Amino acid sequence: MEVKIRRRSRVVLASSLSALSLLVYAYAQMQMRLPKVNVAVEASERGAIYAGDGSVLAQTLDGKRTYPQGQLAGQLLGMMGTDKGLEGIEQTYNATLASGxxxxxxxxxxxxxTAEAMLAKYVPEHQAEFGSVVAIETKTGRVLVSATYPPFEPGRWREFPSEVRRNRPFTDLFEPGSTVKALTVAAALNDHLITPDTTYSTPMTRPVPYQVGKRVAYKIIHDAVEHPGVLDTRHVLRYSSNVGMSHIVERFPKQAMFNYFQGYGFGQEVPLPDVFAQTGFMRNWKAWDALVQTNISFGQGVSCTPLQLALAYNVLANDGEYLPPRLIAGRSGPRPHRVLAKSTARVTREMLQAVIEEGIPRAAGIQGYKMGGKTGTAQAVVDGRYSHELYDSVFAGFFPADAPKVTMVVMVHGAKTKYHGSQLAAPIYRDVAAEAISRWALPPAPEPDTTR
Structure with missing residues (x-):
């Protein structure tokens, strides 16, 4: 018993002397500015980044940050500096990841x-500068794809210029062009200003008035695709008629149309917590004249990112409801809001299905499946002016058209050959969709009953 007491006494004494020594040293350090003693603190290992299926996109092994999938989703992941994230998810969630x-x-x-592979195939073939694909799950808003070309490998980030590191689906602004026509038509349908069968006089050109000071001037708008001189609403979309769109918005109150575009997300911050995404631009309705309204109706004078355009098209795919995007599993964002009636969204989807089946079945269609969407070929804006040499090839759509699972936008900039949306962006949409349809084993649409 005495032995145990003596041992405990020694332990207590040693502990007391140790504590006293530290106090004395600390006091001496303050008074005499002695060198600090570095006490090693064991840091927790940086957390990993996973994809939706559980595969590892980024991890720390033996103190080194590695990216097992190489360049996959490189721009989205971003990269690490010596001890912290510098761009992308590595930067945005640095505190979370650093805590383990x-x-x-x-x-x-x-x-x-697949999206990255299709961009790597088509962008060089058409001698384009860069391209992007974004896809979201229609019913949840989950971002399934954020792909950019040229590729970027986070583990070798010092070898890549800053332009290549851009997460273009979230940050690149462009004018969406004729893809917007479907959104304008849906809004006009929703307000009962038109029907799918309303007809319009559609010569290949038409003057549209605009205000110059106190004087009214006119600008001639043009159609690019030859078509009949009278078109109904369905065929305004089928032939992508600017003249037809000018008729559709003639009786559309400016503020009402503006409100619909805001509901689609144009000119609004993307409701994606924490992750940076550009906002885009849309002029206030009070500054619209007839020409501005007409231009906006077919996608000029308004800018957005591929992500914003996909969210707008998802309103059509998701029966008229706008869903905020989700990128981080388990985190919820703002509540959805209704933009269109369900019936309006479904009628518009049927018209966009016809756009592909009647107009570009080989470019964007997949035999046996109902595909829906719209092309756009927009003049790129360079130094504040529309270029006659640089174009953005765009496709926005969803599949299957009758019960959408995925909404997708493709944008390729600066192609020097075959730059039209139907020639470049649409085939990328088709090929990415084909892989998903095959992998998910989606059944083909039933053949129509022709016996009745």
Missing amino acids: EDVELTIDPTMQA
């Missing part, structure tokens, strides 16, 4: 890889 917590993205790695 993992981050799971909603990205579908197989679909992401």
